[in-house]
Amino acid sequence: MSSSSSSANLAMRVSKELYLKTFRIMLQARVLEEKLASLYRGGMIKGGVFLGRGQEALSAALGVHLRPGDIYAPLIRDQAGRMAFGDTALDTFRTYLGSQLGSMRGRDGNIHRGRPSEGYYAMISHLGAMIPVVVGALMARRFRGETGVVGATCIGDGGTSTGAFHEGLNAAAVEKVPLVLVISNNQYAYSTPNHRQFACESLADKAAGYGVAVHKVDGVDLEDCLAGLGKAVDAARQGGGPQLVIGEILRLVGHGEHDDFSYLNQALKNEPFAKDCLAAAEAKLAEMGWASAEECLAWRKEYMAEYDALAARVQREPAPDPAEESWDALSETALVDGKQNS
Amino acid sequence: MSSSSSSANLAMRVSKELYLKTFRIMLQARVLEEKLASLYRGGMIKGGVFLGRGQEALSAALGVHLRPGDIYAPLIRDQAGRMAFGDTALDTFRTYLGSQLGSMRGRDGNIHRGRPSEGYYAMISHLGAMIPVVVGALMARRFRGETGVVGATCIGDGGTSTGAFHEGLNAAAVEKVPLVLVISNNQYAYSTPNHRQFACESLADKAAGYGVAVHKVDGVDLEDCLAGLGKAVDAARQGGGPQLVIGEILRLVGHGEHDDFSYLNQALKNEPFAKDCLAAAEAKLAEMGWASAEECLAWRKEYMAEYDALAARVQREPAPDPAEESWDALSETALVDGKQNS
């Protein structure tokens, strides 16, 4: 594990360009999520809102290392990674606000959005379930002779307890596919603390049991996230087989916006992983002379204005109309039950 | 890992009494299974026959360390462990031959037998599924204030790939229950060799990922099995939490008696784990002067005669009679669908 850079260490392991680019994505995600939270409080969103506050560095660092043609199956708290992979603020709002024009057309919502045909997979709620799907996608690419492709997906500390996590990671290891699996250990699964979730010393101890490579990153340090994820993604891309990445962080918000997080063990706030990765990155930018606090504030304001406008626009978009729906669950309409002879 | 004893090493780590007792159980299991195979070939058994040939040392060594009041959920190849735990040859024949007098009354068969109310659990076929059940049983004992109890169950190399294995072992670790989980790595899951099943170097590498203690034993060396299982069972009994035991062996027969094992990689026969544990134990007995080949042969003949007679007797027992069956799946007959008002 590379520990986070100290302020004395001005030799960065990642380029200014990459750092800055990722920072801006993190900031976009943060601002966008703040807008989502405010829309939620205003009763504009019918379903739940689950934020990635505090996890932007880890999430975005994965997304920026992926390329078009790669496969990405983000999870609950990956707004930043999604934006890094190319998801738009527009489609985010459309999905949360249930616009008919959103990628999910009101049929599914919020974090479940995606565009599978573009390599951007749409998670189902059942935790762990996306892992084998990405493994299969990578097997398909291999069947077709494609090389240099990477498939990435994420899971929480809680999600590691699912049978799906185990079976999926094991299948990846047996098939030696270029999977990058990022575990965001944010100390809680909903209200459940780590000690009621698993008994290993570190989630990194799981890697040997699957025979996969493992990387620990400081999840609140953008530089370390970028360096660690870069190594993991490269290793996968170059044929090194599945890569497990573990980032320690703290969820800085409730499980969802309905949750007041009253169960947070306050002592955790003093842990190094409890830092706000965005504030830390901003401080680093200033320290490196790459961007000043004023510049960061200007960006924030720019994004706020942009998202306010976008949200307003999307709220005027048409909602899905039941009368226009085909109400078919099959693509082969001739095989829809009750319609096959009509 | 304690390696198997060399012939020079006459200082045994287990008592003559225990060694001899376990050997005789192994021999009983071997002879009984040979009888089952011959009944199978004779068309007397309708379902499948799955033998534990070559796995008797590992299986019996677990069984002899359990006590009345402990919980035992054996798997496919645990005829020896079952007999060590107190299952009888009579009930074995009754179950395989479908006698109405068997513990399963013809409703379930062969390896699925058990007497759960006596701590002897009846496996379902779905691999891995017994692990959380034993965990729950141990939690129940703890609720009732019982200490010093152990729950043991077994799984194959193939069974480690199931989600149930993962969730069950993780639950055991979180609850710190006195579970002893024995993995018999017999190199194959049906026809599937280890390298298509998992990619870790050793299945023992899984332990750290769950935070449980681990023991490797030489699965074909009775002494090592007895010593290793003894340690594991003691540790669990004394509050050391879940214990994972891994024994390397080779399945010496087909998956079931219908299977000619033609897929066996012949090179494996030269591996140390390919030894016949029963023959090795017999040689050891002679070497130690604890029992001669003649004595062993006499025992074998005794068991053969006993089982021939038992099988003949059981074959004359009544088969289950559909007309006498209640055909109720519920214990509360008043709640059986269609009968609740009658």
Place this chain on the structure above:
Amino acid sequence: MSITYLEAIREAQCKVLRDDPRVFLYGQDIGTFGGAFKATKNLAKEFPGRVLDAPISEDAIVGVAVGAAVEGMRPIVEMQFADFSVCGFNQIVNQAATLFYRTSTPCPIVVRLPYGGTSGGGPFHSQSVEALYAHYPGLVVMTPATVEDAYSMLIDAVAIDDPVVFCEHKFLYYHLKAAGLPQEALPVGKARLAREGRDATIVTYGAMLHESLAAAEEIAEDGYDLEVVDLRTVKPLDTDTILGSVARTGRLLVVSEAWPWGGVAAEVIARVVAEGFELLDAPPQRLNAKDTPVPYHPNLWTAHRPTAQAVVQAARRLLEL
């Protein structure tokens, strides 16, 4: 003082924890946090060590309950949403449901499933899964529709020596209120005449009881009098009560929030026509959700599930047949 459907479920668990030392609770976030819906609020504090948070392992959760039951406990398991119970499906239908038949060892577990649609729930937080469990032998499947039943049936469920799948409807959690807890209840397996009528019978359960009752009120304005039967448990199914009602009315509409293919509605109709064909004055009809995943957007969701309006329409059609 009034009590909600959800509070009734909490109170029932509180009562069985108090009265029966064999009871313990196991499920995700049910300890200090009190559960995703607060169905176990304060119970961890009131009953220390008996309300345990579980890892995200539905299969192990049910397996644990089975093992504990074999050893004499009476575990109640909470699934965070019924939709996730399919991750523990094997343990429910193959372990718990077969245990007694195979070994004569009873398996007294209760699996609580917060089920059914709510606005914005979407495909994975809205499912009605009662038909899956009722199809398998060896399970009792309860679907309480009232505050009183939520309370008394959960207490019954714990007392039953067999595995009970307890489907509690999320839509009713906060909305549905009663004046207090019931003193007595119908026996398990008995359906309830929720509304008397003479022109047609609506058989239903869960949240659809309330849509059906509202529909009956609306139709009453046309001078039609609908009888409404609340199934209470869908397995066992109280065919006698249904047949008794159809004998009075001659017409049958079954309303279910589940998908159409092969659920409660089909089962009720198949029984009624086999045993009470000559009682019927018109073809029995059913009203189900549409045969797609449950959509997220409220507009779509409202069109996907049967509503009082849809019941009114279906009942009018039936009355005209």
Place this chain on the structure above:
Amino acid sequence: MSITYLEAIREAQCKVLRDDPRVFLYGQDIGTFGGAFKATKNLAKEFPGRVLDAPISEDAIVGVAVGAAVEGMRPIVEMQFADFSVCGFNQIVNQAATLFYRTSTPCPIVVRLPYGGTSGGGPFHSQSVEALYAHYPGLVVMTPATVEDAYSMLIDAVAIDDPVVFCEHKFLYYHLKAAGLPQEALPVGKARLAREGRDATIVTYGAMLHESLAAAEEIAEDGYDLEVVDLRTVKPLDTDTILGSVARTGRLLVVSEAWPWGGVAAEVIARVVAEGFELLDAPPQRLNAKDTPVPYHPNLWTAHRPTAQAVVQAARRLLEL
């Protein structure tokens, strides 16, 4: 030359592997070993790298297939026994079955399920699970009953852009033979008139087709002429063909090997009475397995499942109603 039901399944897979480079096979022991039932015998050799042994991970197996399908492949998955498919239930019903509805991305996977009872199979190697999958939206559920259908429907299944649950009956694997492979087939979703008759209609599928046909022959000796409809797919269900038959005969018996509560039999009856009530001269009846786990002992098993004798009895009762 004659070919068995099982060989037809092998031949179909051989053909799609040969004709379509997007096809690959994934499942336990299906490689060199050729599968627990030899349904993939020699295919690993004939199509190197395209017939892959999987770990004992039913959930991951289906998940892998879904991911591959999204990327343009046409995976066929073999479950060693249908009974183990419940360990992959979540991926089938929540991942595969919802993908198209949610995202407009088709999910062309085939999940082969060796299902149904055989002598000595017992509770965990005998189950009929078609109703579980048919209940969920988003799946096509096939249940071929003949050698010809086993072949042509499996080829169809691979061509279909949606997930297909292919229930192949183990009892038919070795026993059922045909002269050769078919040249043409009915379209997917169309039921087949397996026997023409005028006195009553038996609707059935899978192994029960043959019990029903045998029963029809026996009853013919009494001068009664039974019509037998083979459903072929249970979802979609060809209601029109069933109604057409019932219109001719006026009587309906549905025979299914599955458990009674809410399966194919209930669904067929609910449809017939809703849409064809006036066609019926007698109450429609059904014959199912008993509502317990499938017993191990042959004596019990024979009593648990419907046999030709049981169909004869049920049909005689129906004819007398």
